[in-house]
Structures are given as structure tokens and as C-alpha cells.
Amino acid sequence: MSERIYDLVVVGAGPAGMAAATTACQHGLDVALLDEQAAPGGQIYRSVGKPAPADTRVLGPDYYYGRKLVDALQHTQIDYFSSTTVWDISSERVLSVSIGGHSRTLRAAKILLATGAQERPVPFPGWTLPGVMSCGAAQILLKSSALTPPGPLVLAGSGPLLLLIAWQLHKAGVSISAVLDTTPSSNYFKALRHGLGALRGWRMLFKGLGYLVSLRKAGINMLSGVTKLSADADSSGRVAQVHFQQRGHSRVINCKSLLVHQGVVPNVQLTRAMDARHLWHEQQQCWHPQTDSWGETSIGGVFVAGDSAGIGGALAAEHFGRLTAWQVACQQGRLGSAERDMLARPVRQTLNRLMVIRPFLDVLYQPAVEFLLPVDETIVCRCEEVSAGDIRRFVGLGCSGPNQTKAFSRAGMGPCQGRMCGLTVAQIIAAERNVAIDQVGYYTIRAPIKPLCLGELASLVSHGDKQ
Amino acid sequence: MQHDLMFKRLANEDGGTVLVEIDGATFNARAGDTVAAAVLAAGMIPSRTTPLSGSSRAPYCMMGVCFECLVEVDGVPNVQGCMTLVAEGMKILPQTGARYLSMAEQEMYS
Ligand SMILES: Cc1cc2nc3c(=O)[nH]c(=O)nc-3n(C[C@H](O)[C@H](O)[C@H](O)COP(=O)(O)OP(=O)(O)OC[C@H]3O[C@@H](n4cnc5c(N)ncnc54)[C@H](O)[C@@H]3O)c2cc1C
């Protein structure tokens, strides 16, 4: 029996993956689209096919825009697999996927990884307490379940998403005790160097400033220049107070919910597991896979698009998704290179316009050092409870990189497989050794990239699916 | 479960209700809720304690990254609550201390 080989398997049904799959399908390619969520949309357009809040003003028009992409998907012949997690991709482009506790394989001529971003881990003393959550998590609860966190509520961190989510919660009628802005004031001067880009990307800038002005106008307590963030629990072990310094004064605010955010970083679990080449992005302070101008990685036939290739935002993700689809169509002999380039030209112009503000935003919202190199008492690896101080001690004992920490502890070996500590551990080690972060590297990621039960693997092998 | 810890439900598009049991009490979840969302709405916080120090935790990312939402569902430990939709009759319990075993370790102990 000859197994079906898709022309293109797209992993991730966010804006990048949806646009790529639809475009590839329009050029006659046989396409499968896989996503571990129950419905298409990705992070920004989460649940947009069936949003939970009745009042559409809460999430705003930029969210409902995503409907267009979801609808387009429905008018195609794409094989869409929901609630499907890709946990391995072999060098022969066989994808191992888990669907409802069972594993199977899919084969592809070309693969596009459009796996998006995750929020940057925000380590500070107390971030593991129940009641402390990422801003994105609160937004997901709002989009998918119309749930809002119990008050008193404080938001803390830096970046455009912090302000957007504060605004969405405010529109939802949630009372916000304070928004603590941890953006270091020195970032404003550093970012000015990229001010020209900011001016050319003024539309985006205006939107960001708009949230800030609206939040202030709404009378929300907006505190800037916040440092030394920490959270304390009450006797029940739940977050009760947030402590910080502002303009030289120590301050405390009571809270039942504390939402934190320090920007987003590419999800590189699959490209790492495949051993694709990764580069350190100094402005964005994160790793991203190396690609050519069409998104093809160092592994031929494997592409990345959207935030998993480097943070560019939802619109850039959508446009870049189309570019990769045209290149795949060209490689598969469905589109001439002249036609491909003609299609790509206006999209590249749009992308340039969207990306021009990026260096300014990236530098402005670089996390404060206290979140990159947290104080000793901070838990860094949440799964195995390893602290920043532990990592520093390991370096003193000769630990030279993230993989060596495993000789000293279980850091990075818990179920999250380093997603919550990898960046921090690497940055602490680099700082302690006084070397560049590319010299210390990252955890070696191995399949399965999501924990499976043994039975699941056994079923895969016994079905003789896996070659 | 404490009332003041519960996440509040806004006016929402009627998705239908799903009856589940959370920490022994009956709870009306909204169809489309994940187990982690239902746990937060029911105020089952903390939803787990860590195997090492027994410290309290609750869902943190809601998108499958952090594994803080591990709970026991219908007797099965280590269920990733934010990646699992509620289903009628589901019995959800906090996870106290159970260790998540890596595949190699599972093999060792099986
Ligand atoms: C929690 C969160 C909330 C955000 N909210 C906003 C917002 O409101 N506005 C905004 O402008 N930007 C937001 N962003 C930024 C966001 O990253 C981008 O704007 C946009 O979603 C990027 O699109 P994408 O297509 O690259 O990836 P995404 O939209 O992130 O889509 C990636 C998809 O890949 C799937 N996936 C990942 N790994 C696997 C796997 N192994 N197997 C199967 N499927 C997988 C995921 O389930 C996801 O659906 C948010 C980011 C995060 C993390």
C-alpha cells in the first residue's frame, strides 16, 4: 500500500499557517494543516470562529479580522487536523503526530512550521505563586471562555501586548488596580536611534500610544519605571501582594491576580529538535531559525513562517505565510519562478512596511535585566524547582552551558522540556562566564517534543506506521 | 473552593453547558472550556502541588507551554488541563505531588 504524500504539511493554524495553507491549496497543492488547538486561529485569533464574549467591543476589530482567514480555509480542499500535536519530524519528512491520545504519521514533500510564539518567561521572586499568570493566558481565557481574573488585579511588565490586554480587560468591565510598566527608562534613549523607522511605521506606533492614552484617560493607575518586582503569598499560599520600587520608593499593592508579560519569543521546539541552524537575535533577545528570503531553513524542504521564524506580528505572519506557499508551489512545479516573483513583489513591499518599526519596538521593549538575569532566590526552572542561584553555583563548579546543567540538577528535564527556563538558564550562564550567549548555546531538544504516554508510542510501532 | 478565587464569566455567546465534577463538587462548565479554564472558573486553586517541595501552583500560560495545569482527570494523572476540553461527567481533581516521569523513566519503572 503506498502511503499518501502531501505536497505540503503546515504545522500551526495561526495567521501564517492559515494563509500559507490556503494559498498553497489555491495553486493546486495537496495540503494538510495541523494544529494542537481545537479550532484554527493561532494565538492572536484564538477561538475567532466561535468567540466566547457576547460584546464584540471587548476584543476589538483587530481580533475579529481573523475570521476572514478562518473562513477562507473553509472554502478549500485542505485536510485540516485539529487537536493534533506534532511531536517529531524525521529527516525523511515523516511527521509523528498525536491525536486524542493516539499517534500516527503523515508524510510530506515539503513542511512549513508556522508554530508561532510563546510569551517570554518572566522569572521574578514569586512568579510561581497561584494567582500569578501570563497576560496572554488571561487573554486566552477571555477569548475562549469569556472568563476574567478575580480582583484586585494588577498587570506588570512591558510591551504592546501588556497594554492591549489591559485595555481588553478594562473593556470587559474588569477593575484594574494598577498597570506596572517595567520598561527601563534607558530603553527610550536606545530606541531613539531607530526613531526613523518608528516614524515610518507611525500607524503601529499610534495604535500602541492609543492604548496608553485610553488607559490613562480611563483613570487606571499607570506606573512607569517599575523595578525590583516580587510577589508574596498569604497564608493560603496564593498571591496576595506585589512589591516593587518606583522612583526610589518601595511600594506594595494588594492583589488576588497578577498578570505578567515581557513580550513574545519564537517557538523553536520543532526546529531545534530537527537540528536546524538557529541564530541569536540580539535586539529581540531570543533564538530564531536561520532562513533564506522564502523562509526555507538550513534543512532543505523545511520552511518556517510567522512568529516562529522571528517576531514580526500577526499581519507580517500572514503575508510571509503566502510567500512561503508560493515558493513551495514553485519547488513543486506548480508555479513558474517569474510568476512567483511577480506575486511576491507587492507582498514583500507590504512586509517591509510592516517590519520597519520592528527595531524601534524591539529595543524599546527589551526586558529589564532583572527579568533576564533574575536574583538568586528566583525559581528559574518551574518544573524541577531550580533557582537562579543554583544555576550560578553550577557555573562556579564548571558548568559551561545549558546542557551541562543536567549533570548538576534536573533543570530543563521536566515536562515543559525547557520552554520556561531555556532562555534564562542560557543567559545566566553566559553572564556568569562573561561570554556571548551563542557560545553557551541552548538545551538539546529531542523528540518527542511533547510528553507522550508509553502506550502511545507502542501503538505507533505496532501499527508499523513508522518506518 | 473559595468563591473569591473564582474567575468571573462575562455575558457570553451561549455555548451550552457541560456538567463536570471539580474537586468533588458539581460544576457547570461552558462547552468549549478547557479543563484548566473550568478549574479557574470553579476556584480550584491551587490546582496542583509540586512533587519536589509540595509548593502550590495553578495554570500559568493556558497555551500548552508551562505544564503548570497538570491535574487528575477521571483517575488519570498528568493531564494537561489547558489542552483538554471538558466533557460531560468528567471528574477533575487537583494533582498533589505526582511526578511527571520522562519516557526513559517510565520505561525504567514499568
Ligand atoms: C498568548 C499570546 C497571545 C497573543 N495575542 C496577540 C494579540 O492579541 N494581538 C497581537 O497582535 N498579537 C498577539 N500575539 C502575538 C502573536 O504571536 C502573533 O501576533 C500571531 O499570533 C503570530 O501568528 P503565527 O501564525 O506566527 O503563530 P500563532 O498564531 O501563534 O499560531 C501558531 C499555531 O501553531 C500551533 N502549534 C504550535 N506548535 C505545534 C505543534 N507542535 N503541533 C501542532 N500545532 C502546533 C499552535 O497551537 C498555534 O495555533 C499573542 C501571542 C501569544 C503567545
Ligand code: FES
Ligand atoms: S497552563 Fe501552561 S501548559 Fe497548561
